[in-house]
Amino acid sequence: MTRGSVAIVGAAESDLGEVAQGTTPADLMAQATHRALADAGLTLGDVDALFASSTQLSMATLNLGEYLGVQPRYTDSTQIGGSSFVAHLQHAQAAIETGRAEVALIAHGSTQRSQGRSAAAPQELSPYEAPYRPMLPVTAYALAAARHMHDYGTTREQLAEVAVAARAWAALNPVAWQRKPLTVDDVLDAPQVCSPLGIRDCCLVTDGGGAVVLTSAARARDLARPPVYLLGAGEAHTHRHISSMPSLTETAAVQSGAAAFAQAGLRPADVDVVELYDAFTITPVLFLEDLGFCANGEGGAFVSGGRIAPGGEFPLNTNGGGLSYCHPGMYGLLLIVEAVRQLRGDSGDRQVADCDVALVHGNGGVLSSQCTALLGAEATR
């Protein structure tokens, strides 16, 4: 695939937080689609490829096509957890480059808050793990955090800095779910869920959805908004269940990140804003290491001292992340929406200055699937 051959031309959230009773995941996908198409200056009639995933819809593009009245010529309901939508970017590029599609819609919707998480996101347990009653997914991430702390001396305070920075960014985002100030002590003193992770180390449980629209770079230049080019992408996975993860302190982001940087011809130092899937406070720490922003074991120190908070030298998760902004079951699509806004200069109070290259990194399952994309504004083409 070719660097910059396709571009995101529309991006939007659905209603977020807690939606009206009876709202379906398809309602939210459709609402976000309407907004994303309006953003692009396109209509439903232009869409000929559908990409979607939801914990509540095992055949998500069928629901999406039915609801929208779109009969696509390319369809992909790839479900690899919260990273799915970052994978869809690369899949859409493949479809468009090979002429199998011209305008691709990627959508997500979740009503896990209003419907209840156990009903909206049932866990598929391994029969070899189930007898030990893991509280999934948090148990898996807690095991990774405990091992990272053991191997590298990472502290609970360092993990708490991730949550504190996310909250500070969320305070700048009018649609974030949690905007009240949060301190390191608040995180440390919060009730424990699975040691070493407490409730403030865990992402939100909210409703929400989003949509992005992609087309060829050539067509993108004639549309309403500045194109956001897909410069590089990579996808990789290592396991389904945490007991099969090869190393708890190294994820497949090593592979997905290397592939994305290679395709883009960029290095970590070239990235202006980073959006990493923060399902739990340990995940950005792992991904910063695995993507090459710091060395193995240095993630805890890297996120400390307000470095990733507003005003810090490394703007990370600028919408407030899954920890404080929104976590609708699978967060990956909203990573892309925020990166698009930053690259267009649309992020208001939380806008990062001189933002030409963004990295989005999605995580799925229990650190299982890892998908990385590098996105760029016109200047980086």
Add this chain to the structure above:
Amino acid sequence: MTDTAPYETFREYCRRGKLGHQETTDGTPVFFPRVLAPGSGDTELRWREASGHGTVYSTTTARPRGGEPYNIALVDLDEGFRMMSKVVDVEPDAVAIGMRVTMRMESLDVDGEPWPVFAPTEAAT
């Protein structure tokens, strides 16, 4: 396919008080039990009884709302495979990475059948 599902063979080992696992023709341990070896595709997997000695690779104390805290651990068996289990006989928070542990069978709430759990090696002898 095999006449007996890998899972059922594993459970049969448990009922006999043994921790069953598989091994490829070149001696590589395989767990969880499968119909072929991951990577090579080798279907000549042999069942083996593990010694039951291992080391805690990671550990967490789960605190369910309204319930008692309990341990969940990943244990590296000396034979070279990893499994999820729990460490018993000590407080859940006292379980530490690197702790030497020994397997025994215990009935778990899930089905009242024997499942492998681990106790600190000193306490088990």
